[in-house]
Amino acid sequence: MEQRLIANKKEWTLKGFFFQWEWLLVLLLAAVFVMNSNLSDYFLDSANLRDATMGFLDKAFIVLPMVFIILLGDIDISVGSIVALCSVIMADLYNHGLPMEWAMLVCLAVGTLSGWINGLLIVKYKELSAVIVTLATMIIYRGIAYILLEDQASGKFPSWFKFLGWGYVGGIPFILIAFVFFAVVFWLLLHKTLFGRILYAMGNNATAARFSGIQVDRIKLVVFTLAGVMSAITALFLTSRMGSTRPNIAMGYELEVIAMVVLGGISTAGGKGRMIGAILAVFLIGFLRYGLGLVNVSAQMLLIVLGLLLILSVAIPQLKQRFASGRKK
Numbered sequence: 441m442e443q444r445l446i447a448n449k450k451e452w453t454l455k456g457f458f459f460q461w462e463w464l465l466v467l468l469l470a471a472v473f474v475m476n477s478n479l480s481d482y483f484l485d486s487a488n489l490r491d492a493t494m495g496f497l498d499k500a501f502i503v504l505p506m507v508f509i510i511l512l513g514d515i516d517i518s519v520g521s522i523v524a525l526c527s528v529i530m531a532d533l534y535n536h537g538l539p540m541e542w543a544m545l546v547c548l549a550v551g552t553l554s555g556w557i558n559g560l561l562i563v564k565y566k567e568l569s570a571v572i573v574t575l576a577t578m579i580i581y582r583g584i585a586y587i588l589l590e591d592q593a594s595g596k597f598p599s600w601f602k603f604l605g606w607g608y609v610g611g612i613p614f615i616l617i618a619f620v621f622f623a624v625v626f627w628l629l630l631h632k633t634l635f636g637r638i639l640y641a642m643g644n645n646a647t648a649a650r651f652s653g654i655q656v657d658r659i660k661l662v663v664f665t666l667a668g669v670m671s672a673i674t675a676l677f678l679t680s681r682m683g684s685t686r687p688n689i690a691m692g693y694e695l696e697v698i699a700m701v702v703l704g705g706i707s708t709a710g711g712k713g714r715m716i717g718a719i720l721a722v723f724l725i726g727f728l729r730y731g732l733g734l735v736n737v738s739a740q741m742l743l744i745v746l747g748l749l750l751i752l753s754v755a756i757p758q759l760k761q762r763f764a765s766g767r768k769k
Contacts, residue, residue, distance in 0.1 A: 461717055494606065495729075509667060515571050523674050525585045528594070534597065540597065548676075554577070559665055562664065703753045
C-alpha cells in the first residue's frame with residue numbers, strides 16, 4: 441500500500457517567498473519614501489521621521505486585534521466610539537477629583553467592558569452579524585460620550601500624562617516603543633501559539649472548527665474583548681497627545697483601521713493573512729499621510745490615494761489567482 445504523507449506547511453521556495461503580499465507592501469513603502477523625498481526636502485530628516493510616528497501610531501494599536509477579528513471573517517466598527525467613550529470617562533472622572541492613575545485604570549476597564557459586550561452580543565445573538573451589532577454599539581458608545589460631555593472639551597491633565605503621547609526613551613518616542621512591544625506580542629499570539637492556529641481554523645470554516653471541539657464562542661468573546669482593551673490603550677495615547685478630549689475624537693478611526701488591515705493582506709472572507717502585512721500597512725499609510733501633509737495635499741486627495749491602495753490590495757490577489765488558474769488549463 442502506498443504511504444501518504446500530509447504536510448502542515450507549504451514547501452519553501454525562493455519564488456514563493458518573494459511573491460508574498462508583504463514584499464509588495466515593502467516596495468510600496470519604498471515608493472512612498474522616494475516620492476515624498478522628492479516632494480519635500482524635510483521628509484527624509486531622521487528626527488522628522490521619528491516624530492512622525494507620534495501622529496499615526498495611536499490608531500495602530502487597534503489594528504493588532506482587528507487582524508484577529510477580520511481573520512475570523514467578522515468586523516468591528518465600534519472601536520472609534522470605544523476610544524471616545526474611554527477618553528471622555530477618564531477625563532470626566534479626573535476632573536471630578538479622581539487621581540489620574542485611577543482614571544487611567546477606569547479607562548482600561550471601560551474599554552475591556554465595551555469590547556466584552558460586543559463579543560457577548562455577537563455570540564448570544566448569532567442571527568445578527570458582527571457589523572450590525574457593532575454598528576449599534578458604535579452609536580450607543582458615542583452617544584454616552586456625548587451625554588457625559590455634550591459638546592464640550594475636557595482636559596487640564598497632569599503634566600506627567602503628556603509623556604505617553606510626547607515622551608521619549610533613549611531618543612525614541614515612547615509610543616513607538618509601546619507599539620513595537622504590543623506588535624510582537626500579537627505576532628507571537630497569531631503565528632506561534634495554538635490560539636493563532638485556532639483563529640485561522642475558525643476563519644476558514646467556523647462550523648468545522650466547532651465540530652472539531654473548538655470553543656468558537658469563547659474565542660470570539662476573547663478577540664472582541666482584546667479589541668476593546670486596545671481601543672482603551674489608543675484612548676490613553678490619543679488623549680495624552682491632544683491634551684484634552686471631546687466626544688467626537690477618533691471619528692472615522694474604525695474605517696482607517698479596517699483599511700490598514702485589508703491593505704495588509706488580511707482577507708475579509710477570513711482565514712488568510714499575516715500580522716506583518718498589517719504592521720507594514722500601518723507605516724505605509726502613516727508615512728504617506730505625513731509626506732503629503734508636508735506639501736499641503738488636501739485630506740480629500742489622501743482619501744482618494746487610500747481608496748486606490750485598497751482597490752489595489754483587492755485586485756492584485758484576484759488577478760494572481762486568475763493567472764494561476766489560466767496557466768493550469
